[in-house]
Amino acid sequence: MSTPHSLFRIGKSLVVAIDGPSGSGKSSVSREAARQLHAAYLDTGAMYRAVTWHCLAEGVDLGDGAAVEHAARTIELGISTKPDHESMTVGGKDVTDAIREPRVSEAVSAVATTLGARSELIRRQRQIIADSGHRIVAEGRDITTVVAPDAEVRILLTASEAARLRRRGDQLGGTQTEAQLQAQVLGRDTKDSTVVNFHQAADGVVTVDSSELDFEQTITAVLDVVRTVAH
Numbered sequence: 186m187s188t189p190h191s192l193f194r195i196g197k198s199l200v201v202a203i204d205g206p207s208g209s210g211k212s213s214v215s216r217e218a219a220r221q222l223h224a225a226y227l228d229t230g231a232m233y234r235a236v237t238w239h240c241l242a243e244g245v246d247l248g249d250g251a252a253v254e255h256a257a258r259t260i261e262l263g264i265s266t267k268p269d270h271e272s273m274t275v276g277g278k279d280v281t282d283a284i285r286e287p288r289v290s291e292a293v294s295a296v297a298t299t300l301g302a303r304s305e306l307i308r309r310q311r312q313i314i315a316d317s318g319h320r321i322v323a324e325g326r327d328i329t330t331v332v333a334p335d336a337e338v339r340i341l342l343t344a345s346e347a348a349r350l351r352r353r354g355d356q357l358g359g360t361q362t363e364a365q366l367q368a369q370v371l372g373r374d375t376k377d378s379t380v381v382n383f384h385q386a387a388d389g390v391v392t393v394d395s396s397e398l399d400f401e402q403t404i405t406a407v408l409d410v411v412r413t414v415a416h
């Protein structure tokens with residue numbers, strides 16, 4: 186029987202693409218939405234971070250586009266798509282926590298702005314979406330526009346600069362100065378914006394502004410869009 190909630194049925198194909206700037210809530214909101222939708226979850230930013238971690242560990246010059254592209258093409262990346270199990274490996278080494286360190290956050294835009302590395306990661310991301318049986322919530326900066334423009338649901342998750350800085354500061358346990366947070370959140374977005382637009386919604390993409398919403402309200406808003414947009 187078809188019910189208003191039939192989209193939540195396990196196994197039905199449903200790709201939900203979510204983009205937005207740093208600290209808007211993409212990862213945490215997408216992970217919880219995936220749980221509630223019984224879908225896989227893909228954090229594409231973790232893949233850019235993993236390539237960055239590898240380059241820092243191996244002394245690959247992040248200013249050398251060919252070397253960064255070569256790294257992206259050749260490293261073995263293992264990413265969990267289970268919403269309840271966060272895991273990232275590079276060449277079998279567990280880097281789940283290491284890729285979140287500020288030194289990676291500060292360097293990751295060099296990988297994100299290397300077009301050859303992007304095309305390789307986009308290829309891998311499309312494969313992961315296919316491997317999920319097209320039942321996945323995938324989030325990043327270019328999922329609604331480049332990686333999965335044909336997704337059933339496409340959302341731009343935004344929040345004011347003040348909210349994003351406050352959330353990232355709280356998330357990092359108050360360890361970062363205001364200047365460090367500005368560099369990690371706003372400075373990084375400025376650099377990343379040179380290769381991909383995640384500030385304005387493309388045609389057909391629904392904007393959810395979480396500035397005045399708490400976490401639960403944001404989940405509700407996202408799932409309401411899923412119910413409304415997907416058929």
Ligand SMILES: Nc1ncnc2c1ncn2[C@@H]1O[C@H](COP(=O)(O)OP(=O)(O)O)[C@@H](O)[C@H]1O
Pocket residue numbers: 205206207208209210211212213214352353355356395398399400401403
């Ligand atoms: N609507 C919200 N209200 C308050 N805090 C939120 C909200 N959405 C996310 N957060 C918190 O903000 C922090 C940053 O969220 P995160 O999902 O890492 O953002 P992004 O992936 O966009 O960088 C996390 O600690 C998260 O729990």
Ligand SMILES: Nc1ccn([C@H]2C[C@H](O)[C@@H](COP(=O)(O)OP(=O)(O)O)O2)c(=O)n1
Pocket residue numbers: 206207208209211212229230231233234293294297324325326327328373377381
């Ligand atoms: N689809 C994507 C995902 C992330 N990126 C880039 C942009 C970011 O600087 C880095 C890290 O992304 P991540 O989502 O982990 O960053 P935040 O948690 O939002 O701060 O990767 C991208 O260019 N395209």
